[in-house]
Amino acid sequence: MKLQLALDLVNIPEGIALVKEVEQYIDIVEIGTPIVINEGLHAVKAMKEAFPNLQVLADLKIMDAGGYEIMKAAEAGADLITVLGATNDSTIKGAVAEAKKQNKQVLVDMINVPNLEQRAREIDALGVDYICVHTGYDLQAEGQSPFEDLQTIKAAVKNAKTAVAGGIKLETLPEVIKAQPDLVIVGGGITGQADKAAVAAEMQRLVKQG
Ligand SMILES: O=C([C@H](O)CO)[C@H](O)[C@H](O)COP(=O)(O)O
Numbered sequence: 502m503k504l505q506l507a508l509d510l511v512n513i514p515e516g517i518a519l520v521k522e523v524e525q526y527i528d529i530v531e532i533g534t535p536i537v538i539n540e541g542l543h544a545v546k547a548m549k550e551a552f553p554n555l556q557v558l559a560d561l562k563i564m565d566a567g568g569y570e571i572m573k574a575a576e577a578g579a580d581l582i583t584v585l586g587a588t589n590d591s592t593i594k595g596a597v598a599e600a601k602k603q604n605k606q607v608l609v610d611m612i613n614v615p616n617l618e619q620r621a622r623e624i625d626a627l628g629v630d631y632i633c634v635h636t637g638y639d640l641q642a643e644g645q646s647p648f649e650d651l652q653t654i655k656a657a658v659k660n661a662k663t664a665v666a667g668g669i670k671l672e673t674l675p676e677v678i679k680a681q682p683d684l685v686i687v688g689g690g691i692t693g694q695a696d697k698a699a700v701a702a703e704m705q706r707l708v709k710q711g
Pocket of ligand 1: 508534535668687690
């Protein structure tokens, strides 16, 4: 099981400073969609240059032009790139084909997919690397969480690795770990804490012990 730190509400220098605090406790650093919107793929390039030993995920949430957008993220140095599960199969197939060519990985974000179990099975057959359940900020604010959805995809997905994101905190991490995802994605649960290193260290400990 791996731990991914999601950076969303910071600029490039703030993001780099934050990762310096927790670098040894995380496996993957995510350049979140808000950063890509604000700074472009330069943020991915800057993070990879600053931390060549960490994997960098570009949270592009690709909805169209799958092959082209994967190619651009790969050029910027991303190791993993997100595509939306709500899009059509052609976009996902194009993304997977380009990612394989570039030796990169595709994480499909199932945010707002209504028929989760069926769509997860369909996407699992397309050769993606990860299928991720995700409760976004706006539904988190309404009290929703991704924990039940994680159990749904764990039962449905046979080939891809599974991942989970959306409001995970140190207190809720044990419940998440019980469902045995391959990747746990945490943003505010680390970045919003006073002692980020201590929280990330404890999260890493829990994740490694599985
Ligand atoms: O993907 C995310 C969100 O849609 C904003 O881009 C976050 O990175 C993801 O939800 C993880 O962050 P937290 O919910 O703060 O843990």
